[in-house]
Amino acid sequence: MYAVTGFRFPTTIVAQVIGGFMIPGRPIANMYFTMFGANTVTQSLALLYDLRIGQYLKVPPKAVFIGQCVGCVIGAIVHYAMNEVIISNQRVILLDNNGDTQWSGQNIQSFNTKALTWGALGAQLFSPGKTYEWVTYSFGLGLVFPLPFYFLHKFFPKIGFNMINTGIICWYLGNLTVGINSSIFVRIILGFTFQYFLRKYRSEWFNRYNYLLAAGLDSGTNLAVFFVTLLVGGAVMKKVTMPFWTLNPDPASGVFTDYCYKKV
Template sequence: MGVITEVIIGYLRPNSGLCLMTLKSLSYQVDNQAESFIADQKLAHYAKIPQRSVFRGQLIAVFFQCLTALCVINWQINNIPGICTDEAENHFTCPKDVNFYSSSVFWGVIGPRRIFSGLYPILKWCFLIGFLLAPLCAALKRYFPKYTTHFEPSLIIGGMLQYAPYNLSYLTGGLYASYAFMHYLKKHHARWWEKYNYVLAASFSSAVAFSAIIIFFAVKYHPKPISWWGNDVLDLGVEGGEGQQTLLNATSVAGGYFGPRKGDLP
C-alpha cells in the first residue's frame, strides 16, 4: 500500500516531497489503522472481551495517543541534541523516520518518472516479476502440497518487510518465541494454546510498552551503564558506528558522488 501510494503520488505531483509525505501519511495510515482495529477486535473476541467495550477503549486510546505523541515528538526535537543523527545519545537515530524521509526524496523529489526512465530502468520490471510470482506460488501450493506445507509466501514477504530498516537482531528473539507458541505449544498443548495464547500475547505487548517507559526513565534518560549482550549489540556493526567508520566516503570517488554521471541523468 505504501509503495503503490508513493508511485501514484509521485506521478501526479512530481518534484514535491512534502506533498508525497502528506498524502502518503493520510492514505497509508487510514488503511493501516483499519487493519490494526480489526486485529484488536479479533484479539478481543478470543479473549472474551465485549466488542463495544473494545471499540470505546480504542477511541479513547487514539485520542490520548495523538496528543501524547505530538507532545513527545516536540519535546524530543527541542531537548535531544543531534536527534535523528549518528551523534544522538541513547540511539535516537530515528531509522524509521529517516527511511520515511528518504522515500519522500526518492519518490517525491526525484519522482518515479525519472527513476523508471533513467536512474533505475530495470526497477519497473520488479512489479511484473512480483505479479507473476503470485500465480507461481499458488501453483506450487496446489500441485505440490507435500513439499509446500510450511511454505507461506505472504507470511515470508510480510515478515521480511516488518524488520526493515533494522537488522535481524531486533527480531531474532521473536522467531524463537513464535516457534514455541505457534508450533510446539499449538501442536502438543492445543487446549492450553486455545485458552491462553492470545491473552498471553496481549500481556507481552503491554509489558513491553510499560517496561520501555520504566527503562527509559530509570537508566536511559540519565544514562546508567548496564553492560550485557542485549544492550551492547546495538553498538556493534553499522548501526553502532564500527561499520560506519569503514564506509567509503562519497568525496573520495570520482566526481565526489555516487550514481549516474551528470550527462547520464534523465
C-alpha cells in the same frame, strides 16, 4: 494476510510510489499523500487487531470500540506532548545521522528522504529505462512469484505448497540486508515454539493461555518502553547511561549489539 499470519505488509512505500507518479516533483505533497494513504491503512489494521483481541477475551465489541476511541484521544495528547519533550531534549542526537544507542531520528529522516526520492525524483529515477527501473518492475514481479507454488499445489495438494508465502519470504530476504536483523531469528524460534509445538502438542494450554500471554506481553512491552523512555531514557528526566555488558557492548569496541559484525 494479517488476519491469517499476523504479518503486516508496510503500505508506506506503495503510497509513496503512487503519489510520486501522480504528483511528480512535489515532495511535500508526497508526504501528505503517504500520510493519508498509508497511515489510514495502518491505523485501521491496528483497530482491527484490538477488536480481534477483544473477541478472544470475550469483551463486547461496543466496549472495545469505546476504549479505542478514548485511547485515540488520550494517545494523541500524550504522543504530542512526548514528541515535543523528546525533540526539545534530544534534538542534537536526533539530527545526527547515526544517533546513539538510545535515540535515533532515522525513521523521520528516512521518511523525508523517501519523500524527496519519490516526490521530486521518482520519474527520473524509477521510470522504465532509468537507473532504478527494476524497483518499479518488482511490484509486478511480486504478483508472479506465487504462481509456481499455486500450480504446484494444484498438482501435488498433499505436499503443502500452499503453505509457502512468497510475500513474507521476499520481504524478510530484503530485510536481511539492512540494519540489525538478528531479531528475525528470535521470531522464528518464538513462532515455531508457540504456533507449532504448543499448538500441536499442548493444544489445551495454547487455546487457554496463548492469546492472553500475547496480549500481556504486548501491553507490558509498551508500558516498559513508555516508562523507561520517560524515567531513564532522557525524554523528561536526566538520561541514565546503561552499563556495558554482554548484551549491551560498548560501541567504541567496534562490536555491534547483535554480534553479527565487528569492525577490524
